[in-house]
Amino acid sequence: VVFLPCKTTGIGALNRYYGIFQNGEMKLRGIELRKHDTPPFVNEAQRMILNELSHANNAKEFTSRLPQAIGILKAMTQRLQEGKVPLQDLVLTKAVSRQLDEYSVMTNSVAALKQMEKRGYRVEPGEYIRFVITDGRSRNSERKVKVAEFIRGDEKPDFxxxxxxxxxxxxxxxxxxxxxxxxxxxxxxxxxxxxKYVKSTSIPISKEHRPRETVGYVMQRR
Structure with missing residues (x-):
């Protein structure tokens, strides 16, 4: 079991870890793969890393597999850079915590909410917004992200x-x-x-990590 450091203290946290039982079952807690807002593309990278590390039988073998596991990030980056990642696998899902006019900073979520409002849809606190980041540095809500439901298919993600x-x-x-x-x-x-993963030009995203189209999401036209 690998206990991950707490984000505030840097000390190993009991609620953030990953490991594998002797029967091969993985135990995960507090990592992106367990979170609902992470893009399937990122989830798949962690799944592949865990699969690579799971073949280690002891600490020495685990350490020796780290270069290959880290190389998975390079392979996934290569796919992203070559435009081989479907937009649906880059969708982030974020919970809305307040009304649009209560936000003061142009975050990705706020940009998505502005797009929804412009098109006549209301997203209430407690509901979810789904989007792809297209220009994270832009202050223009139309350029910054693209709401998943409005994607045309020719958008370019922000690498x-x-x-x-x-x-x-x-x-x-x-x-x-x-x-x-x-x-x-x-x-x-x-x-x-x-x-060994960098040479692979086709790493499919598992269906279990693709976003569902309707879970936790409500579109209500004004």
């Missing part, structure tokens, strides 16, 4: 934003071994990180 999400999920898995989000970004950008 830098999804790379950060990918490396952040990698940090969750590898921080106990000294790999921060920044370190993983540097390794991936070097472009020469060894992994």
């Amino acid at each position: 830098a934003e999804y790379l950060k999400l990918l490396c952040r999920s990698g940090q969750t898995m590898f921080l106990p071994f000294g790999y921060t989000e920044e370190k993983l970004l540097k390794l991936i950008r070097k472009g020469n990180y060894p992994s």
Whole structure:
């Protein structure tokens, strides 16, 4: 079992860990794969990492598999950069906590809410908004994201934003071994990180990690 550090204290937390039982069953808690708002693309990366590490029989073998596991992030980055990730696998799902006019910062979620309002739909607190990040640095709500239900199919995802999400999920898995989000970004950008996965140009996203079209989401036209 790998206990992950608490985000505030840096000490191993009992409610954030991943591991595998002797019967092969995985035990996960507090990682992106367990969260409902994570894009399927990121979930699949963590699933593949866990699968790679699960073949280790002891601590030494576990450590020896880290380069291949980290290489999965490089392989997924390659797919993203080559435009081989379907937009539906990049959809984020976020809970709405307040009315649109109560937000003061143009976050991705606020941009999505503005798009909904512009098209005559109301999303109430407690409901969910689903979107793809298209230009995370933009202050224009129409350019910043694209609400999932309004996707045409020709949108280009913001590569830098999804790379950060990918490396952040990698940090969750590898921080106990000294790999921060920044370190993983540097390794991936070097472009020469060894992994058997980098050679693969087709890594399908499991159906179980694709977003459902209607779960927890309500569209109500004004």
